[in-house]
Amino acid sequence: MVRVTIVDDVTVIATESLSKRFPRVTALDRLSVDVGPGVTGLVGANGAGKSTLIKILLGLSPATEGRAEVLGLDVATKGAAIRERVGYMPEHDCLPPDVSATEFVVHMARMSGLPPTAARERTADTLRHVGLYEERYRPIGGYSTGMKQRVKLAQALVHDPQLVFLDEPTNGLDPVGRDEMLGLIRRIHTDFGISVLVTSHLLGELERTCDHVVVVDGGKLLRSSSTTDFTQTTTTLAIEVTDTDEHPDGTRSVRDALHARGVSTEDGSGLPGAGHVLLLTAQGEETYDLVRDVIADLGLGLVRMEQRRHHISEVFKNGDENGDMNNDGHNGGQRKEAVGHDS
Amino acid sequence: MTAEQSLRTPATASGDTRIHNIGYRSYDGPRLGRSYARLSLYSQSLRGSYGLGRSVKSKVLPMLLFVVMCVPAAIMVAVAVTAKAKDLPVDYTRYAIIMQAVISLYVASQAPQSVSRDLRFKTVPLYFSRPIETADYVRAKFAALASALFILTAAPLLVLYIGALLAKLDFTDQTKGFAQGLVSVALLSLLFAGIGLVVASVTPRRGFGIAAVIAVLTISYGAVSTLQAIADAQSSGDSIAWIGLFSPITLIDGVQSAFLGASSVFPGGIGPSNGEGVVYVLFSLGLIAACYGLLVRRYKKVGL
Numbered sequence: 001m002v003r004v005t006i007v008d009d010v011t012v013i014a015t016e017s018l019s020k021r022f023p024r025v026t027a028l029d030r031l032s033v034d035v036g037p038g039v040t041g042l043v044g045a046n047g048a049g050k051s052t053l054i055k056i057l058l059g060l061s062p063a064t065e066g067r068a069e070v071l072g073l074d075v076a077t078k079g080a081a082i083r084e085r086v087g088y089m090p091e092h093d094c095l096p097p098d099v100s101a102t103e104f105v106v107h108m109a110r111m112s113g114l115p116p117t118a119a120r121e122r123t124a125d126t127l128r129h130v131g132l133y134e135e136r137y138r139p140i141g142g143y144s145t146g147m148k149q150r151v152k153l154a155q156a157l158v159h160d161p162q163l164v165f166l167d168e169p170t171n172g173l174d175p176v177g178r179d180e181m182l183g184l185i186r187r188i189h190t191d192f193g194i195s196v197l198v199t200s201h202l203l204g205e206l207e208r209t210c211d212h213v214v215v216v217d218g219g220k221l222l223r224s225s226s227t228t229d230f231t232q233t234t235t236t237l238a239i240e241v242t243d244t245d246e247h248p249d250g251t252r253s254v255r256d257a258l259h260a261r262g263v264s265t266e267d268g269s270g271l272p273g274a275g276h277v278l279l280l281t282a283q284g285e286e287t288y289d290l291v292r293d294v295i296a297d298l299g300l301g302l303v304r305m306e307q308r309r310h311h312i313s314e315v316f317k318n319g320d321e322n323g324d325m326n327n328d329g330h331n332g333g334q335r336k337e338a339v340g341h342d343s
Numbered sequence: 344m345t346a347e348q349s350l351r352t353p354a355t356a357s358g359d360t361r362i363h364n365i366g367y368r369s370y371d372g373p374r375l376g377r378s379y380a381r382l383s384l385y386s387q388s389l390r391g392s393y394g395l396g397r398s399v400k401s402k403v404l405p406m407l408l409f410v411v412m413c414v415p416a417a418i419m420v421a422v423a424v425t426a427k428a429k430d431l432p433v434d435y436t437r438y439a440i441i442m443q444a445v446i447s448l449y450v451a452s453q454a455p456q457s458v459s460r461d462l463r464f465k466t467v468p469l470y471f472s473r474p475i476e477t478a479d480y481v482r483a484k485f486a487a488l489a490s491a492l493f494i495l496t497a498a499p500l501l502v503l504y505i506g507a508l509l510a511k512l513d514f515t516d517q518t519k520g521f522a523q524g525l526v527s528v529a530l531l532s533l534l535f536a537g538i539g540l541v542v543a544s545v546t547p548r549r550g551f552g553i554a555a556v557i558a559v560l561t562i563s564y565g566a567v568s569t570l571q572a573i574a575d576a577q578s579s580g581d582s583i584a585w586i587g588l589f590s591p592i593t594l595i596d597g598v599q600s601a602f603l604g605a606s607s608v609f610p611g612g613i614g615p616s617n618g619e620g621v622v623y624v625l626f627s628l629g630l631i632a633a634c635y636g637l638l639v640r641r642y643k644k645v646g647l
Contacts, residue, residue, distance in 0.1 A: 088472035
């Protein structure tokens with residue numbers, strides 16, 4: 001049963017020229033951003049002010065200037081009420097090794113105000129939802145990084161919050177663990193009806209998971225836009241095909257065919273499997289169809305077609321090129337590394 | 344065709360009877376808020392101080408110390424009952440003073456486990472991202488360790504009291520002594536818990552915490568009793584009482600010999616006078632309050 005989000009049209013997080021200055025650094029500089037329900041990515045390099053923002057939003061650290069609201073509650077005065085309705089997963093390790101996941105999460109549920117029976121039931125439910133089964137009775141000390149991340153996530157969700165802050169949840173995970181965690185984050189919203197603010201320094205992984213991405217740099221808002229804007233204009237596709245007797249060099253055949261259709265490509269030098277990988281910019285749905293049709297016409301097998309991950313630095317580079325640091329995300333298409341449709 | 348269908352039917356049937364994932368259920372029940380969370384933290388910490396809800400290994404030391412605390416009391420009772428003594432061999436108020444090494448060891452082992460663990464494994468941010476505030480956390484931890492110490496120090500007194508009643512010693516006399524003893528160990532529990540927690544909360548390393556607590560308790564007592572002995576030898580009796588202010592155990596000794604009818608273990612057996620005793624009480628209460636204030640300050644800094 002998916003809960004109906006009552007705050008559908010309301011902003012979940014709203015900040016207004018929010019600043020936080022420490023004696024030596026300015027962590028946040030007049031940040032104004034509105035975040036709606038759904039999964040929102042907060043991207044920034046290390047030290048960009050992501051964690052500071054979360055602390056302020058939890059009502060734990062007063063802002064130097066400006067104001068912020070979470071779920072319609074002012075962070076300066078309603079901190080406790082916010083923390084009752086919000087979950088938080090820290091970036092760092094936070095689990096004692098000598099207790100089991102069940103004991104730990106039950107304790108944390110009670111710390112959130114759940115009565116003992118409810119705490120136990122919710123713990124069993126939540127641990128199952130994050131994918132911990134029999135191992136939940138063993139001490140946490142013996143868990144893998146991926147399992148620990150799941151326990152951290154479970155303790156943030158156990159009291160059924162309306163919003164969760166996830167600080168670098170994919171840190172330290174291998175690619176498979178990363179994908180699983182991102183899938184789980186997506187489900188937090190789609191299946192559980194809980195809004196998510198997730199931070200990362202990798203734009204690419206957030207593009208695939210989030211409805212909306214906010215990019216901060218040096219405490220300033222660099223860009224805030226929905227990911228459909230992002231992906232339509234910036235997705236680079238990597239394609240790898242098989243060779244057949246008819247087309248001994250499949251990659252070359254595809255490239256020629258695509259060129260004939262007016263799509264230019266690059267060879268993926270620098271990527272693993274260089275020489276067998278083609279890069280092209282997806283301009284939308286039709287590019288995927290075109291690639292599929294071209295490959296099918298040639299009778300080749302498609303080994304993989306995947307979105308290449310962008311790094312945050314590319315956004316910065318892009319922003320600098322456009323000379324517009326506070327753009328609204330619609331002009332991210334002028335990327336230099338991949339070549340688009342000619343027409 | 345029919346065979347194919349009949350083959351397919353059981354398959355779909357078993358598919359229908361499969362137990363499905365019931366999906367996410369939201370929670371609409373009560374949220375009991377800050378005071379409940381504080382109480383939960385208190386009971387979890389109190390249980391933890393005796394290793395309950397923790398591994399078998401962590402039960403050994405606190406339970407052992409508890410037994411060590413109670414055994415001498417049981418022996419005294421046995422002696423008093425069999426020898427038909429007119430009084431217990433040791434006063435209620437004296438017992439904790441005699442057993443101070445055991446109490447110190449208990450504080451040294453359990454104060455770090457109560458607070459250093461949360462610091463070391465960085466669990467503290469998880470508490471403060473919930474409704475409870477810094478002061479709630481400190482109060483819960485402080486109250487839990489003080490209660491654990493009270494259990495440790497009051498249990499042998501209870502053994503003595505029951506034994507005294509079994510030995511048919513004077514009821515009013517024994518009840519009064521027992522009550523005085525309880526007041527004294529209550530004050531001792533608060534004081535030792537405060538000092539232990541302040542010292543332990545400085546370091547996330549449990550080993551350092553244990554060593555530091557033992558050092559603070561024994562060095563202060565050693566220094567104070569040495570100075571008192573020197574003062575006694577130089578027959579400057581006045582200063583003995585004032586020196587006693589500077590170690591927790593002599594502080595308790597002073598308070599109880601001034602107001603709780605205890606005989607002092609100070610050199611020469613002279614405890615503080617009533618006037619000095621007031622200073623002792625104020626000093627003890629002030630020290631407890633200072634420990635609480637330092638802890639709150641410490642955790643304000645830890646934050647997230």
